Amino acid sequence: MGTGGLRERKKVKTREAILREAFRLFHECGYGATTIEQIAAAAEISPATFFRYFPTKEDLATLDRFPPLMEALPVQPPGTPVAVLRGAFRTAFAALSAEEIAAGRAREVFAATVPELVAANLRRSPGLIQEIREIVADRAGRAADDPRLRDAIGAVFGVVAMVWQQWAQDPGLDGPAEIDRALAHLESGLSG
Missing domain, CATH: 1.10.357.10 (Tetracycline Repressor, domain 2)
Structure with a gap:
């Protein structure tokens, strides 16, 4: 499979990891108390990477x-x-x-x-x-x-x-x- 397919799968996995960790944190800490930094750390990405996928926290949901x-x-x-x-x-x-x-x-x-x-x-x-x-x-x-x-x-x-x-x-x-x-x-x- 070409690199484009691999890149796309990696993007999907990263997006899903961000969403999964964000909603886990929302449930544990509350939506308002959860920061983008916490979500990024839980998803094992940088805040800059978070913003490439979601411009704001509300864009998650x-x-x-x-x-x-x-x-x-x-x-x-x-x-x-x-x-x-x-x-x-x-x-x-x-x-x-x-x-x-x-x-x-x-x-x-x-x-x-x-x-x-x-x-x-x-x-x-x-x-x-x-x-x-x-x-x-x-x-x-x-x-x-x-x-x-x-x-x-x-x-x-x-x-x-x-x-x-x-x-x-x-x-x-x-x-x-x-x-x-x-x-x-x-x-x-x-x-x-």
Whole structure:
């Protein structure tokens, strides 16, 4: 395998180590009391390396932390907005290991319970939704300002948020499978 593949795997491992250690420290010390220096030391990196991966501490647990979805969206086959997003979620989850999915679930639960992170997610969501809207518009052959596109994206993320809430309460739930099932139901026009 070439160096590019090795470098990418090392970057993924470093990113996951930072996230793992940050959330361990957040749980042990509290979000506000945990410093970037502590996270860097626990992940065995320098603070400068931390900043190459995450510009701020709140970037550890905010909406733009799910790169697999953003990578999966542009490569989906053309289709309805719901079909494009459902396919992107399937592709994104398929690219993750069981450990990565479990860690992501834990981060979601944490991000929903820390007021600073709830506020950060609310500040960031318009930009992220606009980015998603533009990609989905391209894949669905619609204008980005089409109200039907807005409605479909809102419905998809509303359904995903409801499943995430359920998954937060029930760790035994197969979250990715339930998201897919719920989006299939939405895609069918909520029939049945």
